[in-house]
Amino acid sequence: MDKKLFPSNQRPTIAVTRSAGKTTTKSMIASILRQRWNIYESRDVNNAFINTEKSAKRLRDSHQAVVVEFGIVYFGHIIKHCGFIKPNIGVITNIGTAHIGNFGGDVTKLAAAKSEIIQHMDQSGIFLFNADDENSMHLLIDSFPGTLIRVGINKQADYRAERMEYSEGGMNFRVKLKGAHFPFHIPIYGVHNIYNALFAIAIGDLLGFTPEEISRGLEQYNKPVMRMATKKLKNNITIIDDTFSANVDAMKAAIDVLTNVGMNGTKIAVLGDMKGLGVITQEAHLEVGSYAAMKKVDYLYTTGELAMFISQAAQEQGMSPDKVIHFEQKEMLFQALTNLSPGTTILVKGARKARLEDVVNYLIARYGET
Known part of the structure; x- marks a missing residue:
């Protein structure tokens, strides 16, 4: 035309x-x-x-x-x-x-x-x-x-x-x-x-x-905060901070970014609840877990009542139980992130109400920005 x-x-x-x-x-x-x-x-x-x-x-x-x-x-x-x-x-x-x-x-x-x-x-x-x-x-x-x-x-x-x-x-x-x-x-x-x-x-x-x-x-362009923001930490650790909001399509897109950016090192996805999904809530979280397994992330950590379904689906799709962990409390999640290997890329994503910026702030305090 x-x-x-x-x-x-x-x-x-x-x-x-x-x-x-x-x-x-x-x-x-x-x-x-x-x-x-x-x-x-x-x-x-x-x-x-x-x-x-x-x-x-x-x-x-x-x-x-x-x-x-x-x-x-x-x-x-x-x-x-x-x-x-x-x-x-x-x-x-x-x-x-x-x-x-x-x-x-x-x-x-x-x-x-x-x-x-x-x-x-x-x-x-x-x-x-x-x-x-x-x-x-x-x-x-x-x-x-x-x-x-x-x-x-x-x-x-x-x-x-x-x-x-x-x-x-x-x-x-x-x-x-x-x-x-x-x-x-x-x-x-x-x-x-x-x-x-x-x-x-x-x-x-x-x-x-x-x-x-x-x-x-x-x-x-002015990049909005907490939306696919990349932060470089010491020991060549990379955070992908996408903690502003979450829905199925956005979760999948973020996992795609993780697998591409982190292809040469350990890939960790830290995922929280998605909100506002109504009758499709459980189905949506299961879909994200299956996708994470299909994309072969190395570790999947979830936190939040609804995010438990993400971990459940990932295990059902074949991810090893020692690489898929659901945390009831963020403090326990922090402990799992205390000894990241050099070259790790970690995606952090969830709904605004999940407040997963707490995880991002912990990682920055723990490892230090370059």
Whole structure:
């Protein structure tokens, strides 16, 4: 398709929503646009509609673009967001399992709630979605009269990443823009973060930014805390701190990062509870445990009442009982982490309420940062 540039007589107002990674995508978009423009970016974490109302009051005529994040817990939340700030560029990066318990465990209902952004944004605007995400096929896009933009890796898309590889401190890949292939680097691990970057690249390109500006923006984006943050400790120990939130897709993506970053040493996954999953809670935790076993992590440590199902499934899938341990108390978990071998990579991930940053802080205090 011909990708039309965004109309020059409108102020780009970009809203991002998804099941996980909204803040990273928003930050990447904002960093690219900030290369040339004075922009308004909503503040980290504050993605409830009450905070969108506060953002609306902070907007000034001097802001050349607006980049905000729309959080959702129930039907109607995105409608309220759009009532305060109506986007003319909408992004749904995927439909996962976050808050699916509030929709009876039904992904089609969750997709319908997310689709409120499609129905209540500027109908002559641009909507972007993930062509590879099967659940995004439930989005209500057929009646949208504006421009649809697909990003992806595996399927046909308007913006598609190729030649992906892990590199020192992040990911390398290339994207075809204006008939030529351009290399990009993001300073964060994970193929799932390449999807985040693709949305930012697409929006930058549609708004007339050069590949060089887009590349510089991606290199400089403000990485949200506790989201795939890599910390180097003494004895060549690496922590992957992804303790801000957790759902099934995000857990699997984090395990993928662990197995890639830690491929030459011992790989330990410390996993906690996932919340807000409702009727699929037990099934979801079992799925994560089976995945950890399949990906052959060396040690799996879990803590939290629900995370016990993660350990259970991993053992059922063949992991040795001496390498899968569930801890009732974090203090006992700390003891298991007191003598890590040099070159160990350790992933720490769980729901916000699990407070697994306690584990990260213990490891830093125990081994010391380099």
